[in-house]
Amino acid sequence: MLSEAVKHYGEGIIKEYSKRITEDLGKGYTQSRLRYFRRFYDVFSKCPTLSDKLSFSHYCEIIWNNDFNKINYYIQITVNHNLSVKQLRQRIRSNEYERLDEKTRNKLINKDRKSVIDFVKNCIIIKNININRSF
Amino acid sequence: MEDDKYKELKEAIKQVRELNIEQLLRLTNMVDDIINSNNTDEKYISFVFDHLLSISFVDFNLLKEVYIKLVNYVRLFNKELADAYWNFFIEDFELDEEIKVLDKK
Numbered sequence: 001m002l003s004e005a006v007k008h009y010g011e012g013i014i015k016e017y018s019k020r021i022t023e024d025l026g027k028g029y030t031q032s033r034l035r036y037f038r039r040f041y042d043v044f045s046k047c048p049t050l051s052d053k054l055s056f057s058h059y060c061e062i063i064w065n066n067d068f069n070k071i072n073y074y075i076q077i078t079v080n081h082n083l084s085v086k087q088l089r090q091r092i093r094s095n096e097y098e099r100l101d102e103k104t105r106n107k108l109i110n111k112d113r114k115s116v117i118d119f120v121k122n123c124i125i126i127k128n129i130n131i132n133r134s135f
Numbered sequence: 136m137e138d139d140k141y142k143e144l145k146e147a148i149k150q151v152r153e154l155n156i157e158q159l160l161r162l163t164n165m166v167d168d169i170i171n172s173n174n175t176d177e178k179y180i181s182f183v184f185d186h187l188l189s190i191s192f193v194d195f196n197l198l199k200e201v202y203i204k205l206v207n208y209v210r211l212f213n214k215e216l217a218d219a220y221w222n223f224f225i226e227d228f229e230l231d232e233e234i235k236v237l238d239k240k
Contacts, residue, residue, distance in 0.1 A: 020141060021148065028195030029148070030228055037191070056189035060227070084181030085188065086219050 014038070039063045043071065053079045061088050070097045073108055152192040159193050159201070162186055166205045175212055180205070184220045188227055195228070 014034050021029040036056075043063045044050055049072050062074045074097065078088050100108070165183050174180070187202050202224055210217035 017141060017144060021145060024145060025148065025152075025192075026195060028192065028198065028228065033191060033228070055185045056191070057185050057223075057227070060188075082178070084178070085185045085223065086181060086216070 036060050036063070043068075049075060051075055051079050053082075055085070057085045058083075058088055061085060061092060069105070069108070073097050073100075076108070148192050155190050155193045158186070159190055159198060162190070163201050166201055166208075169205070170208050177213065177216060180209060180216070181220075184223075188220075188223060199224075199228075 014031050018029055018031045018034055040056070040059055040063055046068070054075060058078055062071050065071050074088065074092065077083065077091065077096075081087075083091070097105075162183060168174070169180060169183065183205065184202075187198065187205070190198060206217050206221050206224075209220070
């Protein structure tokens with residue numbers, strides 16, 4: 001509904017709706033809240049990989065990306081590690097997805113089997129540990 | 136035409152609000168349980184905060200009251216977590232300057 005209204009009347013309609021709903025129903029219907037809902041609908045109508053293990057506030061952290069692989073990555077790690085919104089935000093701010101090398105990223109996109117090495121930047125450390133153990 | 140769309144949106148919001156009122160009541164009980172049992176489990180408290188932040192279209196004052204209750208409780212033993220979630224609340228609901236000033240007092 002919101003997306004349709006924006007298509008017809010432009011972004012300004014969100015501001016107007018926010019004002020009118022606040023007048024009619026009370027506080028809590030901010031422009032940003034309405035924009036979250038609109039964006040949520042837009043993203044997941046194109047990228048339908050929702051998980052019921054994430055709360056709406058989790059999705060609010062990731063829906064502003066235009067890269068669906070990135071969105072899916074953050075959904076996946078949130079589910080796998082049971083991340084709170086605070087923890088998820090920290091991972092996004094540290095550019096965790098961008099720091100993955102291309103090979104690992106492709107594995108994630110293609111849902112190939114991943115190993116620990118994929119997520120460790122400097123593999124020399126792990127290789128050395130293995131060498132020491134063999135002695 | 137614009138008015139029809141607005142009416143449709145308002146009706147949808149009212150329906151979501153009905154569902155979310157029940158959810159808010161459940162979360163209010165969870166907050167009370169956390170406080171009464173002196174629960175300091177960060178994972179569980181974050182879970183409750185995350186779900187409170189997810190609630191939309193309910194009585195904002197009631198939501199704010201429950202949220203602040205939990206923030207004030209958490210601040211007693213984990214200031215960093217309380218501050219982080221208070222900032223999320225301010226950002227998410229675009230709280231005005233008056234509330235930000237009240238928070239600092």
